[in-house]
Amino acid sequence: MRWRAVCRWEALCPELGAPVLVDGHLIALFRTQDGELYALGNVDPVSSASVMSRGIVGDRAGEPVVASPMHKQVFSLRSGRCLDLTHPELTLPTYAVRRQGDVVEIGLP
Amino acid sequence: MTRTLVVVGYGMVGHRFVTAFRARDHERRWRLIVLGEERHPAYDRVGLSSYLDGRGLADLCLDRGELAGDPAVDRRLGVAAVSIDRDARTVRTSTGAVVRYDALVLATGSRPFVPPVPGHDLPGCFAYRTVDDLDRIRAASAEARDGVVVGGGLLGLEAANALRLLGLRTQVVEMADWLMPLQVDEGGGRTLGRLVERLGLVVRTGNGTGAVEAGQDGRPRAVRLTDGTEIPADLVVFSAGIRARDELARAAGLPVGERGGVLVDETCRTEDPRVWAVGECAAVAGRTYGLVAPGYAMAETVVDRLLGGSAAFDGADPATKLKLLGVDVASFGDAHSATPGALDVVHANAASGTYTKLVLSDDARTLLGGVLVGDTRAYPTLRALLGRPLPASPEQVLAPAGGGGLSADAVPDEATVCSCHNVTKGDVTAAITQHGLTDVAGVKRCTLAGTGCGSCVPMLGGLLAGCGVEPDRALCEHFRHTRAELYEIVRATGITTFSELVRAHGTGRGCDICKPVVASILAGLAGGHVLSEDQAGLQDTNDRFLANIQRNGTYSVVPRIPGGEITPEKLITIGEVARDFGLYTKITGGQRIDLFGARVEQLPLIWRRLVDAGFESGHAYGKALRTVKSCVGTDWCRYGVGDSVAMAIRLELRYRGLRAPHKVKAGVSGCARECAEARSKDFGVIATEKGWNLYVGGNGGFTPRHAELLAADLDDRSLIALVDRFLMFYIRTADRLQRTAAWIEAMEGGLEHLRAVVVDDSLGIAEELEAAVERHVGGYADEWAGVLADPEKLARFVSFVNSPDVPDPTIRFTTERGQIRPSGPGGPVPLPLPAVRPEAVRA
Numbered sequence: 008m009r010w011r012a013v014c015r016w017e018a019l020c021p022e023l024g025a026p027v028l029v030d031g032h033l034i035a036l037f038r039t040q041d042g043e044l045y046a047l048g049n050v051d052p053v054s055s056a057s058v059m060s061r062g063i064v065g066d067r068a069g070e071p072v073v074a075s076p077m078h079k080q081v082f083s084l085r086s087g088r089c090l091d092l093t094h095p096e097l098t099l100p101t102y103a104v105r106r107q108g109d110v111v112e113i114g115l116p
Numbered sequence: 117m118t119r120t121l122v123v124v125g126y127g128m129v130g131h132r133f134v135t136a137f138r139a140r141d142h143e144r145r146w147r148l149i150v151l152g153e154e155r156h157p158a159y160d161r162v163g164l165s166s167y168l169d170g171r172g173l174a175d176l177c178l179d180r181g182e183l184a185g186d187p188a189v190d191r192r193l194g195v196a197a198v199s200i201d202r203d204a205r206t207v208r209t210s211t212g213a214v215v216r217y218d219a220l221v222l223a224t225g226s227r228p229f230v231p232p233v234p235g236h237d238l239p240g241c242f243a244y245r246t247v248d249d250l251d252r253i254r255a256a257s258a259e260a261r262d263g264v265v266v267g268g269g270l271l272g273l274e275a276a277n278a279l280r281l282l283g284l285r286t287q288v289v290e291m292a293d294w295l296m297p298l299q300v301d302e303g304g305g306r307t308l309g310r311l312v313e314r315l316g317l318v319v320r321t322g323n324g325t326g327a328v329e330a331g332q333d334g335r336p337r338a339v340r341l342t343d344g345t346e347i348p349a350d351l352v353v354f355s356a357g358i359r360a361r362d363e364l365a366r367a368a369g370l371p372v373g374e375r376g377g378v379l380v381d382e383t384c385r386t387e388d389p390r391v392w393a394v395g396e397c398a399a400v401a402g403r404t405y406g407l408v409a410p411g412y413a414m415a416e417t418v419v420d421r422l423l424g425g426s427a428a429f430d431g432a433d434p435a436t437k438l439k440l441l442g443v444d445v446a447s448f449g450d451a452h453s454a455t456p457g458a459l460d461v462v463h464a465n466a467a468s469g470t471y472t473k474l475v476l477s478d479d480a481r482t483l484l485g486g487v488l489v490g491d492t493r494a495y496p497t498l499r500a501l502l503g504r505p506l507p508a509s510p511e512q513v514l515a516p517a518g519g520g521g522l523s524a525d526a527v528p529d530e531a532t533v534c535s536c537h538n539v540t541k542g543d544v545t546a547a548i549t550q551h552g553l554t555d556v557a558g559v560k561r562c563t564l565a566g567t568g569c570g571s572c573v574p575m576l577g578g579l580l581a582g583c584g585v586e587p588d589r590a591l592c593e594h595f596r597h598t599r600a601e602l603y604e605i606v607r608a609t610g611i612t613t614f615s616e617l618v619r620a621h622g623t624g625r626g627c628d629i630c631k632p633v634v635a636s637i638l639a640g641l642a643g644g645h646v647l648s649e650d651q652a653g654l655q656d657t658n659d660r661f662l663a664n665i666q667r668n669g670t671y672s673v674v675p676r677i678p679g680g681e682i683t684p685e686k687l688i689t690i691g692e693v694a695r696d697f698g699l700y701t702k703i704t705g706g707q708r709i710d711l712f713g714a715r716v717e718q719l720p721l722i723w724r725r726l727v728d729a730g731f732e733s734g735h736a737y738g739k740a741l742r743t744v745k746s747c748v749g750t751d752w753c754r755y756g757v758g759d760s761v762a763m764a765i766r767l768e769l770r771y772r773g774l775r776a777p778h779k780v781k782a783g784v785s786g787c788a789r790e791c792a793e794a795r796s797k798d799f800g801v802i803a804t805e806k807g808w809n810l811y812v813g814g815n816g817g818f819t820p821r822h823a824e825l826l827a828a829d830l831d832d833r834s835l836i837a838l839v840d841r842f843l844m845f846y847i848r849t850a851d852r853l854q855r856t857a858a859w860i861e862a863m864e865g866g867l868e869h870l871r872a873v874v875v876d877d878s879l880g881i882a883e884e885l886e887a888a889v890e891r892h893v894g895g896y897a898d899e900w901a902g903v904l905a906d907p908e909k910l911a912r913f914v915s916f917v918n919s920p921d922v923p924d925p926t927i928r929f930t931t932e933r934g935q936i937r938p939s940g941p942g943g944p945v946p947l948p949l950p951a952v953r954p955e956a957v958r959a
């Protein structure tokens with residue numbers, strides 16, 4: 008795993024996704040209210056636009072999720088899977104992410 | 117070990133097969149090779165006609181690229197299978213490649229049948245099946261005036277409508293004595309014919325096509341009918357039925373059905389255990405199906421079988437419902453009364469153009485089928501009753517208001533209510549009671565009913581009511597309250613953040629439904645900038661970037677132009693900004709100018725220039741006041757009796773930035789000629805000799821409605837007081853995303869009640885409502901100026917937080933008519949459209 012620093016922990020507002028670019032990967036980085044970090048592909052699979060970081064973060068029955076800002080499909084922050092019954096086949100790639108002191112890092116295999 | 121599955125044909129059923137297969141084969145036991153003869157990824161053929169009314173191919177696309185990145189799928193487009201060698205278990209393709217299979221699925225669909233009449237192959241004669249066909253028809257239509265469609269069936273009428281929309285004078289030739297002879301009976305077909313002719317198409321029934329006559333240019337000139345008549349035609353579309361594409365199977369020695377089609381058993385397997393066929397090319401137990409729903413059911417059957425299950429295709433009775441050219445037609449079951457002893461009960465009304473027929477068993481009790489033309493509201497219930505005893509007398513069932521006499525209660529438990537997903541009434545009611553479901557969305561989630569063609573959704577509502585469920589007004593899973601209740605909670609408690617509110621009055625961390633609602637409530641009551649750290653994460657993307665997101669992830673910029681009045685200097689600034697940032701520029705329907713194609717990191721730079729030139733946010737992104745449209749009024753117009761421009765500007769500046777349950781639009785006209793279309797707005801003002809008339813509750817959009825007069829002959833001050841009260845009362849009490857029209861319609865007592873509250877102050881809150889607006893006016897500040905002054909907010913306007921200078925590489929443009937437009941992978945997304953197209957269902 009190669010770890011890359013992408014931003015300061017403080018700069019990441021809770022429930023406000025941030026877009027990052029790591030070795031050509033377009034990644035949406037999220038910090039939830041409870042301090043967990045998640046990283047998913049930033050490209051919305053429905054519209055192919057690079058916008059997932061701009062979606063609203065919340066939960067569905069306790070599962071942390073982000074809703075695509077384009078047409079509202081809801082994706083699990085944990086697994087990247089679309090939780091809408093009508094689009095079960097959609098998934099976003101997930102990335103390793105961790106906090107090292109004041110810095111947030113993304114891990115690529 | 118990984119086995120190889122070859123799928124031949126990537127149309128609607130092939131696509132469904134591949135996605136369903138991939139969704140279930142998690143362990144990737146199979147590798148899929150998909151051969152598609154068409155160059156396009158799978159698209160919605162059922163919606164093909166909409167390709168001609170401006171929807172692009174991408175809108176029809178079923179394949180949204182989710183397979184492109186799937187390592188288990190090798191999708192080859194523009195590559196046909198040319199032969200099958202069953203002994204070697206290989207398929208040869210049009211590129212010369214040979215692929216080996218462990219299992220082979222044929223999904224080759226069908227081809228249009230073109231009767232071999234003289235001239236059928238002239239340039240200018242077309243079929244109606246593929247996107248490429250439509251491209252050719254469109255290109256030829258530019259030079260054509262008279263169109264003829266051969267075949268008056270379902271597809272023929274669709275093709276005729278398409279030609280009509282392309283501006284051709286169009287005639288439909290049908291051999292049978294009436295239109296849609298396969299689906300509807302004579303009475304229904306004749307009613308349909310009259311309705312279609314009202315729309316300007318010429319229908320010629322009882323007549324075959326003898327020949328297509330060529331003119332000197334070698335293109336069609338006329339169609340000669342079998343009775344000798346010639347009708348002018350420079351473009352001919354054949355839509356005279358379809359034939360299964362079973363040629364690969366035939367050549368490989370596999371049996372085919374009597375009337376064509378790859379012969380398969382009820383598991384959709386051919387005589388060769390490794391070869392399967394699904395969709396229109398398959399003849400299941402000898403029978404082919406020309407509709408997509410049975411094909412989907414076949415696809416699911418084969419997926420299940422290949423993955424070790426025991427599903428079977430249990431036959432499907434084609435039922436059809438369509439609304440084309442604005443004419444509703446439905447037929448189901450034994451529409452032609454073919455059952456021995458069947459009785460018909462017919463209701464026809466020539467004046468209103470409706471025709472209904474029920475086909476009953478010989479004892480007049482069991483419903484065997486039916487035809488509905490002109491009014492199909494009874495269709496979902498009747499379809500569910502097929503093959504069952506009628507719960508009421510046929511007369512009651514056919515009562516006007518489309519089966520109004522018949523409620524969902526009349527349907528027995530075993531009856532299928534959702535044919536798309538094969539869900540019975542019993543399944544739905546069990547889900548409602550077991551899971552305590554309270555709304556249609558819940559039923560959809562639990563049972564999938566209603567998530568296909570949507571035609572059963574009204575019935576689901578009825579079933580909820582039947583289970584004694586009061587419609588649930590809870591906002592979402594996080595709040596049991598309505599928007600109005602939350603508004604009151606925030607007003608009473610003085611809560612200022614979402615976290616506090618959800619902790620005290622809700623559960624969880626919210627979602628894309630409740631967060632924007634709370635954001636809007638807080639914006640009105642707590643104040644502060646909408647992008648403050650507390651509020652930014654609650655905003656929909658448009659509010660979060662104070663701009664409107666576009667299909668490729670760029671944004672549009674709409675500066676406010678109050679009343680539509682603008683100085684030349686400001687126009688020049690907009691032009692310069694658009695030019696310098698290369699933005700697409702368009703005049704909107706709201707009397708202002710929209711600049712499209714800005715990347716997030718450009719938004720602050722653009723707004724810096726606009727704000728410096730005296731512009732401010734136009735809130736095109738917000739559920740807020742949009743525009744107050746005006747006409748020129750007394751200043752210039754020789755008819756004007758009131759200064760509409762001045763009043764429009766005054767109103768727009770007063771209510772700018774006011775957050776509401778939905779967007780709010782207004783208009784002011786200088787006299788009753790109404791050039792500002794004020795009565796199509798949430799509030800509209802029209803000048804009279806004595807002052808102003810105030811109209812409320814109008815809108816365009818999905819369900820247009822004219823505003824109604826609330827008060828007449830008002831002076832300036834009373835006009836503004838009434839608008840203040842009206843808007844603030846709306847903001848406090850409407851549901852989420854409820855425009856003023858729907859709000860007034862849902863209000864107990866309707867307009868009368870509204871007038872009592874707003875004009876007569878029956879609740880004694882008028883002063884308070886006006887004061888709330890006054891506070892808003894006092895606290896107003898331009899949102900964009902606020903962002904430009906705050907480095908922390910500005911920092912969020914980047915494509916990448918770790919590389920702020922790198923633009924988003926997925927955004928690309930091409931040019932059209934001298935301006936940019938999105939191109940590349942930022943593909944468009946179809947919105948769920950209202951069901952205005954034919955749909956097929958299993959009965």
Ligand code: SRM
Nearest residue numbers: 664672703704705706708710736742815816817818819855
């Ligand atoms: C730009 C514009 C079309 C144009 O080129 O003229 C437009 C564009 C959009 N309209 Fe509109 N509407 C525009 C005038 C209208 C009008 C005409 C008018 O305002 O006079 C209507 C019908 C009148 C009405 O609203 O009653 C209109 C009815 C809608 C609707 C349906 C509303 C309804 O209640 O049924 C939507 C969907 C919605 O709001 O949920 C919508 C939504 C949209 C959105 C915001 C869709 C979206 O979320 O991306 C479009 C994006 C705007 C953008 O990117 O800037 N737009 N839209 C017009 C902007 C006006 C402006 O200056 O602000």
Ligand SMILES: Cc1cc2nc3c(=O)[nH]c(=O)nc-3n(C[C@H](O)[C@H](O)[C@H](O)COP(=O)(O)OP(=O)(O)OC[C@H]3O[C@@H](n4cnc5c(N)ncnc54)[C@H](O)[C@@H]3O)c2cc1C
Nearest residue numbers: 125127128129153161196197224225395396407408954956
């Ligand atoms: C205008 C129109 C309107 C319609 N309206 C309705 C409707 O309202 N309701 C309804 O239920 N149905 C409707 N249909 C029918 C519906 O589209 C079909 O039932 C459905 O598309 C069948 O799916 P399929 O996959 O079997 O065939 P298709 O969608 O035709 O797909 C077959 C694909 O296989 C390809 N193919 C053929 N041979 C080969 C080969 N040898 N190698 C590789 N590829 C090959 C073809 O090019 C094609 O792309 C309509 C059809 C049309 C044309």
Ligand code: SF4
Nearest residue numbers: 747753756786787791
């Ligand atoms: S509404 Fe009346 S005043 Fe306004 S432009 Fe039209 S005719 Fe003139």
Ligand code: FES
Nearest residue numbers: 534536568569570
């Ligand atoms: S969605 Fe229920 S019948 Fe189509």
